[in-house]
Amino acid sequence: MPAAQLCDSRSAAAYGSPPDDRVRGAIAIRRALLGPVRGSRGERSARACRVIYADPRDMSAPRFIARTHHGEPTALEERVDGIPRIFSSERVHVWGSEHCIAIGDRGCLIGHLFTRTRASRRVSSLSQSEVEAILASRGASLMRDYWGGYVAFLHIPAGITRIIRDPSGMLPVYWRRTDDEFALAAELGRPPFGRSDGLRVDPDALAVYLSSPHFAGQQTCLVGVSELLPGYALDLVAQQAIETCLWSPWDHIGAGTADPADAALELRQTVNDAVRSWGECFQSILLGMSGGLDSTIVAAGLAAGAANAHGVTMYGPDPGGDERPFATMAAEAFGIALTAEGYGDCPVDLAKPIVEGSPRPFLAHYVQPIAQVRDRMCREEGIDAFFSGNGGDNVFCSLNSVTPIVDRILARSRPRSIAATIRDIARLTNADIFTIGRSVVARLARRSRGESSINQTFLDPARLADAFERVTPHPWLEPRHEVLPGANAHVRMLRRALGNDGFHSRAAYPPSIAPLLSQPIVELCLKVPSWTWVSGGVDRALARKAFRGVIPDALLDRRGGGGPSGFVDRLYRQNEAMVLDELRSGFLQDHGIIAAAEIPDHARSGGGQHPLHPQRLLALLAADTWARHWEDG
Template sequence: MPWAFSGIFRWQSDATGTPTGNGGAPVIFAHRNLTLFQEGKLPAPVFIGTYGCVFGYLFDRQAADARVLRFDPDEVERIISSNGQHLLTRYWGAYVAIWQEPTREALTCLRDPSGMIPCYLIRRSDCVFFASDAGAFRNLTPRPRPDWAGLRRFLYAHELKSRQTALQDVAEVLPGERIRCDETQSKAEMAWSPWDFTRRHTNATPEALADAVAAEVDRVVKAWRSAVARPVLSLSGGLDSSVLAASLARTGQEWSALNMAYADAGSDERDYAGEVAAAYEVPLFRATHHLSDVNSTVATSGHLPRPLGHAFGQSQSKTRQAYLDAEGADALFVGEGGDNVFAYMQSATPVVDRYLIEGPRGAWQTVLDISDMTRTSVWTVMRLAAARWQRHDPRYVWTGDASLLSPATEASLATLPLSHPWLEAPPGALPGEATHISMLLRIQGTLDAGPARHRPTIIAPLLSQPLLELCLGIPSWRWCQGGINRSLVRRGFAGRLPQRVLWRVSKGGANVFCMDVIERDRPLLCAHLCDGRLAHAGLLDVTRIEAVLTSKAPIPSPLHLRISQLAEAEAWVRHWEAD
């Protein structure tokens, strides 16, 4: 985000003086035990009476998704008396709500399910600090230092968020979670669960579902467009960002688009992006990734409590920032989360779901659909579906990645439980539902990556709560109907997107650019990793890393991404250990 909020809640209401750790940010709320700060250009917070406030963007479901600017006294009472649940049922957006109880004895914090705004907290003897930017905690004494246990877990399962971070004593409030802090403990619980919205549209026709998905995308995009003055769309040329373009075009308001490419032909999406921009007659700025913009040993995630991100992202960040500044943009719309929300599964799990709901005839049709979609034989699909059905347990089993970690680290992680409240499937759950939910967790595990608060607001409309709730209720087999991924989205936007974009099933990316960064920096990265803090702490398989980086053979995919991730982790540790 281009801004940051922070706050402090003291157990003693008679505490005096300026709270430590606010980094000089202006006070926007101070009442009883609670003091809140906010800096940067962002919407004014919505005050919850004299109890606290909501940071971020909030829309009212009962008022045509209008932006919320204030609460009347009755709404304040509903929010406080429901322990914040009223925020989740009547409103949606990208927000973190923080308030003190009427008794003044505890603080409650609620983060919305989209995960678009981060929220971290740290306890001290007489208070609790919280912030959207963990860099704010660097002002504390003592300053948080890297937590090696948390870092090991992150490197093993980097896409699965947990309350534990890689900084000592720093916890994360997870998306959809409510946490209550009193003088003795912090107690977290899920206030919003994806399981509450599954299987709501089992009997709906594909046509009705396609129309509903398109209408919901239009609805949330219209709300988001009304909340910002000058947005830019990151238009990759893929389906998800192109869908956002189609919805933005229907708002009747101005916007522009940005596309980034690389010299490699497989990464160049400019023709697709140009076709979409031309269809809606919007200006498109075409930019190119540059190796000279990347420093592989500088942390890009020093403001985060985990080393999330890659050095090669510095090129995109620099170019984006220059263009957004030149345009005077106050928001960047991105298509992140589309694959996840629209259940882009590459497995036979939907066959099992349909078999359990409709029986063999329906399941056979889904076998054919998945065979066409994945270009796999029907016998392979049937074998994989049978194996999944025989496991009986619908829960999704998360697997970690120990590549390039030391044998001792790998052994210590072998029994690590990779859990999350959303992975706990209720009785009667379908395995495809569990897989869909695991996909939402994966995208939330990457959302915080990117530069710190100087950037314009990054908005991912496809992660909006109403769209999440709709898509969770759609059977998994509907998304691959007709043998093509994200089938319902394509049907819903048929006639609104260029045909070449609407039906494309592959897309380029920054993969080759990352490879070229690693190839350029082999000697630098070898020294950075093999004689760094992670190696000295025993986390890395130094022999293997040295062999990969000194070999004349090309580094195989996805090992180059792993090296990039470890290099970021090394730079992040050095950043947080520096005085």
């Protein structure tokens, strides 16, 4: 029997013999969504045409396409891009995959939803009282009473369609205005968000993205295409699209558990519950493993549940990029079969976009080998979800600055506590007391200003300054003066963790899950003061403490890690002439984004070059190739 079944005019029993609770759940959803329509034409309730009930085990990535409309459609497709119509109201039609939950007769939710109980429970249907609470709160109770990775469509009074994206951002929501209507989808590169739909690159947004990838808010690098931010609602009313914040990280900053042992226990339980809950949604999981803290914590959580996990680690040509010994140690600790693949064993095509259907260019070419390995393992192992430790550094507040000391001072901690945090920072950064002191004074002096990291290398400064005037910053980047600097830094780190929607087509590949970005984990970690995260002179200290005795000490005490930089450097050296030639005559040059005079010539690009220049030049080429892909459509 398929992983999920379509419920229309036939009973669920027609598909076989699923457990009784699943039959009852499917029939309840069908009755809720296909019930009688009451009221006049202008006042009648929203109604779904057909619905797929959520199966406890999923085999594909959640996706959807939605379109608004005016009046009665004369001909309405039952399937769009291979997915059935699951909901219709007087304002919007939604086509979606099997990951659907009915919200009475007033809406639907696509994706994965879990209860806030401990242990969390996968939600496949909603009771009448739960539906009423969601509708009464205009969807806000979804973020209070549940968590997961989802988008919800609600038909609310006054002819408003509300679209809600959960705080983790695991299911993308892109939208654009088409004539007098709106179109929404979970991925680009396919109608109504394909190259043939007239989408073009926004040079200003692209310039800003290349200097500060996490600066922009809803604006993408494609003209007219916006992203609904995590934790936000989009209200479509008449010809307007109005965004409303339903969840903000600022609302969860506060005093956490005071006792370190209790805080560590609460963190371990919360992480394990979230990872287990995600793991139980899938039959076979492929986990990216490096032997680092974050991916190993995910491995521990999967081992605590019933998930069937496979591991994969990628290694580079240099010793610093080979983490196989650590990944092997983690895999053996949790009974996970591990596959090791070399970046250099997979071909890289510099003439193709790293990811074609993305609203912003992927800038790291090592993604291509990872995608090829995933593709092969999907075929060989039957993988139905890609898991990773992505976002762990950000959620666990990996600081490497004097900010925790500044927080201690501003919080008026006892001198003994301030001195302890100074020692922690000295051990963490290997800085002497005088350097630390100067940095603390400087940090206190500029507390009123936010911090930003802008990379202008090879970009035209004047063009870049002009572009920044045309791009609206992400709302999380505006510092809050009522909270400590460490909290501001933590929220900025969370912003950097979001926006990686995976690099596979959702129509053909399993979903990418980053369980450490789950809402309960994020909310809990935001309550932890910055000095707790550096306690003992190590980064992510509370996470290390939480999993002491679960993860081998050799991995918990590991400092630093490898990466693909050696592979990237070799890739550049092998293709240097092509990279430089393309940049001097490509999209970025034509639109004045790069300063052509600053691009090195062949003679100067050898040993005297800055060590990060190869990586930067390849990233610019990736952006150029992505832009030409959209412009040539």
